[in-house]
Amino acid sequence: MSNTTRTQVAIVGGGPAGLMLSHLLHNAGIESVVIDNRTVEQIETTHRAGILERDSVRLLVDSGVSDRVLTDGHEHEGISLRFGGVSHRIDFQKLAGASCWLYPQTEVFIDLHRARTRDGGDVRYGVSDAEVTGVTDTPIVRFTDADGARQEITADLVVGADGSRSICRGLVADAHQYFREYPFAWFGVMVQAPPSAPELIYTRAPEGFALISQRTDTVQRMYFQCDPGENPDDWSDDRIWDQLHTRLSGEDGFRLKDGPVLERTVLPFRSFVQSPMRHGKLLLAGDAAHTVPPTGAKGLNLALADVRVLADVLERAITKDDDAALDTYTDRALSRVWKAQHFSYWMTTMLHNVDGASDFDEQRQLGELETLVASEAGSTYLAEGYTGWPLH
Template identity: 45%
Template sequence: MPERTQVAIVGAGPAGLLLAHLLHLRGIDTVVLERQSREYVEQRIRAGVLEQGSVDLLTRAGLADRLHRERLVHNGVELLFDGEGHRVPLTELTGRELTIYGQHELVKDLVAARLATGRPLLFEAPAVSVEDVTGSPVVRYTHNGVERELHCDVVAGCDGFHGVCRPAVAQALTVYEHVYPFAWLGVLAEVAPSAEELIYASHDRGFALHSMRSLAVTRLYLQVPPTDEVAAWPDARVWTELRTRLGRTAGFTLNEGPIIDRSVTALRSFVTEPMRHGRLFLTGDAAHIVPATGAKGLNLAVVDVAVLAAALERWFAEGDESGLEAYSATCLSRIWRVQHFSWWMTTMLHLTPEADPFARRLQLAQLRYLTGSTASATSFAENYVGLPFPEGAFTP
């Protein structure tokens, strides 16, 4: 028998689960479909930096109790170049702070919240197709070996870059993409962080980032060629390169420990316009990807969801379609600003494959200006900690 809901949500990552919860708070019925297992989505290592706006929304929605107990709060960030660290006091310059909390931990919280509502959250239920989005939308999916069809008023495509929602309406979309000529080797190590705040290092051998997931787990990244395989980076080579790129003239020791996870990830910028076709609305990685340098991907997805949830609330309650009609333009305005910041930060910190000495001198000049000018540091800080949410976004 065909099934029915108001909003079919494809994808149980942070975007899909948060959207489901915000709509639940307003009494809007949803079904969440996820192609992977629960274990997979709860263990998948992703970003861990949350802007204050994201934390504020999660808090008001009743989703941040564990986050507040376990998070790390950062009030600054360090830029390392010429063998010296330069702290940018983010909170002092903007009045806002950053939270470090693993995305997989946030997903665990969101899954638990969804299950507590008793509403459908189907794992290992891949969507096969999304049909008739300009009329009466239908999502066809499989679960327990049976193909099913879910009828709905709206489809929320929260299924990431490789999902089925964006391809279903690809003919109506324009895609903008830039692929960077380098990748990130990311490692997770069971060792206490070597610093209290993030360190972005610009070195003559390439970019490095010192981050963390907790007081006992460190997250580290190295710029590598996009053709590199994980096997090319055994532990000894990873730590040697990190010591070199994060080294300075004095006052720093890199803590080393067992590496429990490593991966190589290409860097790209990607935007789909518009983010809506008919009754299908794209959110998060299904609509846009930013290079990880500025830690914006998850936070952009949170804003997408806050804007979409508010628009759906008004439509279901009052028949007011103005928010749905403005959804794409509202989100894209912020997305392109964040794309520019992430591109600028990436190009400022990473070496080009040609190792152009002229380009390198320009990078160092920009870094010196940024860390030596209050006006430049303030502009950087405002973008890094996150711009205010768009007017009219969901408020629990």
């Protein structure tokens, strides 16, 4: 029994959702234990999201995780929408009075990991064979720790923050799964080159979508639409740059700055929501409960928004014996999730080409983009959605 730990909240998954929740619970005086099957080094070196909404930045800073985002991150006051070979700036500050921040998920992890370490948090990395039982009664999480010893956590409540391949999701009885697949994927590259632009460029071209993002003065992140079946190893640097240059070219003479490709991956994407997000003493957060196509930069932000609500609900349930608070979680979280699902779907379908689309479909898509950039109301909708709706 020496391998048994007792805590108030057991959290499966130490991504942004799990670590931020553990931090917020600590601020509220509630104990938690987090487990993650990856090592710190694996998480720190896996490139994923890069854009934080205004309120995600506030959450990191105001909750005491770190204010490094304000010094090391880059405030972006807009994006460019590029189509017909011309860029159109969407000015977030002018339209929505808000910005977003370029701050990679790897940095968010480093900040959260440091904050949990600083505050004496119990986070077990590199675990394996995790299983969760007793979610309607006495939750128990069993796993093998990084040294190979079998461990057990007993808790009042358990949170599944274990990402898009969640083992916790399946424990929610009678759940409904909403699902949409797309006939394309993103080819993502990390390249060694100077920035080509100060802000993100979302491009719709006859050859397909492309996104130009930034990381540092010497390394950039770029994506282009591809077939989900593509093998990244079949793509030489020249072939990748050929696709990117073609999609970004235009009458304004814009040209990407190129260089060696450091990393290449194919990212399939889909829209997914599971409801409810709670069953008995188990609650889901982040990608474990929902995933969005990356086009709207919402996944990481939704994970942080979920746990902000969840921390409040858990605090009321634990410190005020208010179990009814748990019942409110799904509706409170999903109201934002469905807004983000629509926004991500809309950005995706507006900017990507679908095989077999007719010339009518293509002209209609261009008509939508023209309307959007010409209309202050249309551009404001994009600016508000991209920088994030206020957290209530």
